[in-house]
Amino acid sequence: MKKTIFYHAGCSVCVSVEQDLMELLKNENVEYVNLNEDISRLEEAKQLGLKSVPALALANGNILHINFGASLEELIKEKI
């Protein structure tokens, strides 16, 4: 089953948004992926259409980019 995934990079903007979302989405099944640590997920995030983190990839395929922590392109350049 498709699920909601929260992608972040451990930065301060990401952590703040994560805490707020955990509060808002407390009843939802959300996977938390730190792209700074789990670099094997960077390509998947790019394919889903992520431009920056933090972002929520919804089960319906839409991406919600929330505030701005880091660009995905920069993370990919740095990590791969």
Place this chain on the structure above:
Amino acid sequence: MKKTIFYHAGCSVCVSVEQDLMELLKNENVEYVNLNEDISRLEEAKQLGLKSVPALALANGNILHINFGASLEELIKEKI
């Protein structure tokens, strides 16, 4: 009591994000404010720290700017 407010401007990005958030936040008490229609709320949104719509102003004072529909500055210039 402080509450969560979703500010938008009726644009296509706003409508899409609104639909996704309504699904995600179905158990939350959220006020929906269309700043394109309810221009008396523009100043309040600016004071809260909104830079663009759509955005969620949380009860804890944090602002979640979600994707990008329009800048608040532009809306204010256009409406006031």
